[in-house]
Amino acid sequence: MSLLLEVHGLEASYKSTKILHGIDFCLEEGGVATLLGANGAGKTTTLRALCGMVSRKGTVKFNGTELIKMSTADITRQGIAHVPEGRGTFVRLTVEENLRLGAYTRHDKAGIADDMERVYGYFPILKQRHAQQAGLLSGGEAQMLAIGRALMLRPKMLLLDEPSFGLAPLIVRELFGILKRINREEKVGMMLVEQNASLALEFAEHVYLLETGNILISGTAVSFQEDETIRRSYLGY
Amino acid sequence: MELFLQQILTGIANGSIYACLALAIVMIYKAIDHFNFAQGEMAMFSTYGCWTLISIGVPYWVAFFVTIILSFIVGVFIERVVLCPLRNASALSHIIVFIGLLSIFNSLAGVIWGHTIKTFPSPFPDGSFRGLIGLHEVGMFFVTMIMLAGIYCFFRFTRVGMAMKAAAANPVSAGLVGIRVGWMFALGWGFSASIGAVAGMMIAPIVFLDPNMMLGILLYGFASAVVGGINNPGGAVMGGFLVGIVENLAGTYIPAIGSELKLTVALALIVSVLLFKPSGLFGKPVVTRV
Numbered sequence: 320m321s322l323l324l325e326v327h328g329l330e331a332s333y334k335s336t337k338i339l340h341g342i343d344f345c346l347e348e349g350g351v352a353t354l355l356g357a358n359g360a361g362k363t364t365t366l367r368a369l370c371g372m373v374s375r376k377g378t379v380k381f382n383g384t385e386l387i388k389m390s391t392a393d394i395t396r397q398g399i400a401h402v403p404e405g406r407g408t409f410v411r412l413t414v415e416e417n418l419r420l421g422a423y424t425r426h427d428k429a430g431i432a433d434d435m436e437r438v439y440g441y442f443p444i445l446k447q448r449h450a451q452q453a454g455l456l457s458g459g460e461a462q463m464l465a466i467g468r469a470l471m472l473r474p475k476m477l478l479l480d481e482p483s484f485g486l487a488p489l490i491v492r493e494l495f496g497i498l499k500r501i502n503r504e505e506k507v508g509m510m511l512v513e514q515n516a517s518l519a520l521e522f523a524e525h526v527y528l529l530e531t532g533n534i535l536i537s538g539t540a541v542s543f544q545e546d547e548t549i550r551r552s553y554l555g556y
Numbered sequence: 557m558e559l560f561l562q563q564i565l566t567g568i569a570n571g572s573i574y575a576c577l578a579l580a581i582v583m584i585y586k587a588i589d590h591f592n593f594a595q596g597e598m599a600m601f602s603t604y605g606c607w608t609l610i611s612i613g614v615p616y617w618v619a620f621f622v623t624i625i626l627s628f629i630v631g632v633f634i635e636r637v638v639l640c641p642l643r644n645a646s647a648l649s650h651i652i653v654f655i656g657l658l659s660i661f662n663s664l665a666g667v668i669w670g671h672t673i674k675t676f677p678s679p680f681p682d683g684s685f686r687g688l689i690g691l692h693e694v695g696m697f698f699v700t701m702i703m704l705a706g707i708y709c710f711f712r713f714t715r716v717g718m719a720m721k722a723a724a725a726n727p728v729s730a731g732l733v734g735i736r737v738g739w740m741f742a743l744g745w746g747f748s749a750s751i752g753a754v755a756g757m758m759i760a761p762i763v764f765l766d767p768n769m770m771l772g773i774l775l776y777g778f779a780s781a782v783v784g785g786i787n788n789p790g791g792a793v794m795g796g797f798l799v800g801i802v803e804n805l806a807g808t809y810i811p812a813i814g815s816e817l818k819l820t821v822a823l824a825l826i827v828s829v830l831l832f833k834p835s836g837l838f839g840k841p842v843v844t845r846v
Contacts, residue, residue, distance in 0.1 A: 370732065395734035407729035409722050420722050423715070424734035468733065 421471030577777025596774030631749025704774020733844020
């Protein structure tokens with residue numbers, strides 16, 4: 320299988336504080352990888368660096384294109400959809416307007432209408448609430464909307480920043496079930512950042528363990544699940 | 557009764573100008589969270605531009621539309637050159653820049669066109685509507701109404717309008733769906749400069765053309781924006797009409813106010829709204845669930 324994303328020596332910083340100290344990782348086409356690590360390890364920053372939201376150095380090859388010098392808006396146009404920490408929906412706009420904005424970079428009217436139906440298929444509750452202000456959705460619904468909006472881009476890769484944050488276990492399971500389906504049916508590659516390590520290990524194929532801006536260990540999810548030392552010392556279960 | 561009707565109609569006509577300025581202010585406020593103090597001076601400068609075009613023989617309506625387009629370009633230019641580098645600067649830096657722009661435009665107009673008061677032509681015939689209100693005021697009302705309707709449709713129905721709203725509401729998420737946020741802010745400046753230009757060109761035949769012509773009107777604009785809700789474009793427009801009517805009625809029927817203290821009414825409105833209903837009469841606090 321060929322590589323969708325290839326990252327070498329990625330450094331990122333906020334103002335003068337360096338957060339990432341040159342990390343390497345990759346993602347296969349249609350693959351699922353997860354970034355694990357304690358608070359402040361640089362997981363969210365890694366996703367932000369991929370999208371050009373923080374100042375960064377290194378090389379980021381996506382689908383054969385170098386992204387390191389591109390603006391966020393241009394990176395989006397390459398087919399990377401980022402579901403940000405805290406969901407980032409447009410609270411004053413309706414659910415449907417939010418989804419429509421997700422397809423902002425596209426011009427194929429028929430395709431957009433199809434995708435809208437597809438998103439409503441994955442998340443029927445959004446269809447029921449399509450005319451409501453996004454600010455009135457519950458946490459789970461808002462997360463569904465954030466993912467739905469990302470799908471409207473018809474992305475090749477989805478960046479998910481703690482999609483389980485603040486949600487009830489039942490909703491989390493439902494959400495990850497749908498994400499798995501999207502990954503399998505549409506071959507969308509996914510990079511997942513999660514606090515819930517056991518959940519992430521079940522979901523992903525490949526794992527990168529971050530510690531203070533460096534990748535400490537990487538391997539398959541199965542190897543992580545089987546290695547009790549790693550689990551105990553870094554993942555807390 | 558006729559006096560009352562006259563004052564109401566004049567209030568609505570003047571209110572349409574305040575509504576334009578209030579809308580221009582709100583558009584920029586929504587994007588960067590600050591009042592643009594230079595809004596009035598930008599409008600004054602545009603009006604002078606139109607005057608120059610007319611005085612070299614360009615027909616009124618051609619000059620009118622050329623001025624709108626030029627103002628748009630200048631607005632975009634100001635955002636790109638002056639405001640863009642200040643994206644992450646503090647509130648104080650923004651305010652200083654606005655005051656700087658205000659005095660630059662004011663002085664520049666004085667240097668280029670002089671400080672003597674000039675008359676500005678009206679595109680509408682002389683005379684009045686049934687003796688109640690001048691035809692210029694009627695025309696002014698309809699021109700601003702057409703513009704406001706156009707802007708409403710732009711934000712309601714077009715892709716770029718939606719993108720501008722999204723960029724102002726949540727710049728980070730807007731970037732992530734592929735909106736070029738910086739350019740949306742620049743477009744916002746362009747629009748508000750154009751709206752101000754229309755207000756300036758429409759009010760100039762009444763207040764006459766001089767570098768300080770917009771100072772008082774901008775205060776009414778601020779009052780309108782605050783009364784209507786500084787975050788609510790529709791409210792700001794309604795606030796404009798309300799301020800226009802209140803100001804006229806107070807000037808006519810409260811002897812102590814008369815025409816000299818009319819501007820004080822605007823200031824009193826600003827203070828009392830901020831004291832008793834800070835989100836404005838038509839503004840509502842954002843509803844979110846946490």
